[in-house]
Amino acid sequence: xxxxxxxxxxxxxxxxxxxxxxxxxxxxxxxxxxxxxxxxxxxxxxxxxxxxxxxxxxxxxxxxxxxxxxxxxxxxxxxxxxxxxxxxxxxxxxxxxxxxxxxxxxxxxxxxxxxxxxxxxxxxxxxxxxxxxxxxxxxxxxxxxxxxxxxxxxxxxxxxxxxxxxxxxxxxxxxxxxxxxxxxxxxxxxxxxxxxxxxxxxxxxxxxxxxxxxxxxxxxxxxxxxxxxxxxxxxxxxxxxxxxxxxxxxxxxxxxxxxxxxxxxxxxxxxxxxxxxxxxxxxxxxxxxxxxxxxxxxxxxxxxxxxxxxxxxxxxxxxxxxxxxxxxxxxxxxxxxxxxxxxxxxxxxxxxxxxxx
Numbered sequence: 001x002x003x004x005x006x007x008x009x010x011x012x013x014x015x016x017x018x019x020x021x022x023x024x025x026x027x028x029x030x031x032x033x034x035x036x037x038x039x040x041x042x043x044x045x046x047x048x049x050x051x052x053x054x055x056x057x058x059x060x061x062x063x064x065x066x067x068x069x070x071x072x073x074x075x076x077x078x079x080x081x082x083x084x085x086x087x088x089x090x091x092x093x094x095x096x097x098x099x100x101x102x103x104x105x106x107x108x109x110x111x112x113x114x115x116x117x118x119x120x121x122x123x124x125x126x127x128x129x130x131x132x133x134x135x136x137x138x139x140x141x142x143x144x145x146x147x148x149x150x151x152x153x154x155x156x157x158x159x160x161x162x163x164x165x166x167x168x169x170x171x172x173x174x175x176x177x178x179x180x181x182x183x184x185x186x187x188x189x190x191x192x193x194x195x196x197x198x199x200x201x202x203x204x205x206x207x208x209x210x211x212x213x214x215x216x217x218x219x220x221x222x223x224x225x226x227x228x229x230x231x232x233x234x235x236x237x238x239x240x241x242x243x244x245x246x247x248x249x250x251x252x253x254x255x256x257x258x259x260x261x262x263x264x265x266x267x268x269x270x271x272x273x274x275x276x277x278x279x280x281x282x283x284x285x286x287x288x289x290x291x292x293x294x295x296x297x298x299x300x301x302x303x304x305x306x307x308x309x310x311x312x313x314x315x316x317x318x319x320x321x322x323x324x325x326x327x328x329x330x331x332x333x334x335x336x337x338x339x340x341x342x343x344x345x346x347x348x349x350x351x352x353x354x355x356x357x
Contacts, residue, residue, distance in 0.1 A: 013040040024060040031070040035061075038074065046192060047073040049316045053323055054256065068256040072188030182232060183239035186253035191261055194251040195315055198263050202309055209309040210272035212262040213322040214242075214279075217301045217334040219258035226297060230290060234300060241283050246275075261322075269308040269339055276304040276337040284335070303329035306339040310346075 017036035021028045038044045039051045047069060054065050061069075178190035186194070195211075202209040216222075216238060223231035235258065242252050242260060251263035264272050280302055288297040305326030309318050325340035332338065 010041075013037050016040045024062075026061065026063060026066060031074075032063075032066045034074050035066050035069045044073055045316075049319075050188070050256075053320065057323070057327065062257060064257045068188055068254075072192065072256075180239075180254040183235055183254050185239045185243065185260075186251065188253065188255060191251070191253035191255065191263075194253070194263055195319070198251065198265050199309055199315060199318070201265065203311045206311075207266045208268045210264045210267045210269055211307050211309070211318060211322045212264065212272060212276050212279075213255070213305040213307075213319075213326045214238075214260040214262065214276075215303050215326055215330065216258040217303055217330075222297075226290070230288075230297070234288060237286065237288070238283060238300060238302070241286065242279060245279055245282055269306060269341065272306050272308070273337055273339060276306055280304060280335065280337060301335035303334045304337045305329055306337060308341065310342055313342075 014033075014037060017033055017040055018028055020036050020040075021032055026032050035047070035051070038047055042048055050069055050073065051061070054061055054069075058065070178187055178193070179185070180187040198209055201207070216234065219231065219234070222234065235254075238260065239252070239254065242262065246252060246262065249265050251265075253261050255261045264275060267275070283300045283302055285299070287299060289295065290297055303326055305322045305324065305328070307318060307322040307325055321340040321342075325338045328340070329336040329338040
């Protein structure tokens with residue numbers, strides 16, 4: 001099926017992707033192109049929602065945005081490939097072990113058969129030579145069996161070590177795929193997983209869950225003025241400060257660019273607002289210094305949007321409400337905490353819709 005210009009649908013998506021890349025001033029490399037292509041294709045709802053949120057907030061995507069989006073939503077394919085390869089390796093190793101064990105079982109049954117034969121010969125033997133011959137044979141069989149068992153033990157030990165190493169390497173790769181390399185906290189993919197998990201937990205347990213969406217105020221201007229290395233240090237400082245001021249069950253991740261998100265399980269919106277203000281005040285008391293010159297560059301301030309999850313609410317809606325609250329905080333002068341609560345009518349509608357399904 002073709003469009004008005006005689007282009008197929010994939011060709012239309014590709015054309016729109018290239019045009020959008022050009023408008024945003026981004027290089028049309030494979031990763032950037034993939035983000036825009038799948039955005040227009042609409043086949044990845046989470047990617048589309050994320051791009052829409054960023055476009056609403058910033059008007060255009062930056063290279064950092066594109067890199068984060070690709071890693072969070074399209075880089076998953078690479079992890080699926082890794083999982084498949086790891087699974088195949090484990091399956092092959094287990095098959096080899098089962099083959100060795102099966103062979104050992106056959107040899108053990110043969111050994112038992114020989115012992116029975118030896119026992120019968122002892123009962124029917126009339127001469128010392130016949131008994132000596134039978135004993136010699138069973139000694140030989142026993143030595144052979146002992147050697148086979150020793151080989152089997154070695155093979156099993158080797159396989160156990162290989163499987164342990166595979167598991168360790170897989171766990172490391174899986175962990176690294178969910179960690180932001182710059183700030184060493186969770187990345188967007190990690191947040192998406194935890195969002196699904198914590199909302200399901202809140203639904204099942206009837207507990208509260210609140211989301212903080214955090215943006216570093218005037219970060220782009222600061223980055224342009226002092227350089228990306230100083231900007232990276234600011235991002236690390238913010239991440240470290242957030243981690244130091246949160247509890248063990250709280251989930252923190254870098255959402256993209258200068259944005260961070262925090263999930264606060266078992267926390268009502270009023271308490272979440274207090275936490276957000278404590279984080280804001282803690283960061284506001286830290287001076288930024290340029291290491292090379294010891295020059296004071298000012299303090300970091302953040303704007304925070306807060307939303308409490310309503311059971312039955314779409315996850316996209318939950319995130320969008322926190323983002324809307326963040327937008328209000330920035331519009332009202334920055335360095336503030338604002339909340340976005342559902343009206344009673346909206347809560348009733350969500351709960352009614354949930355009962356119908």
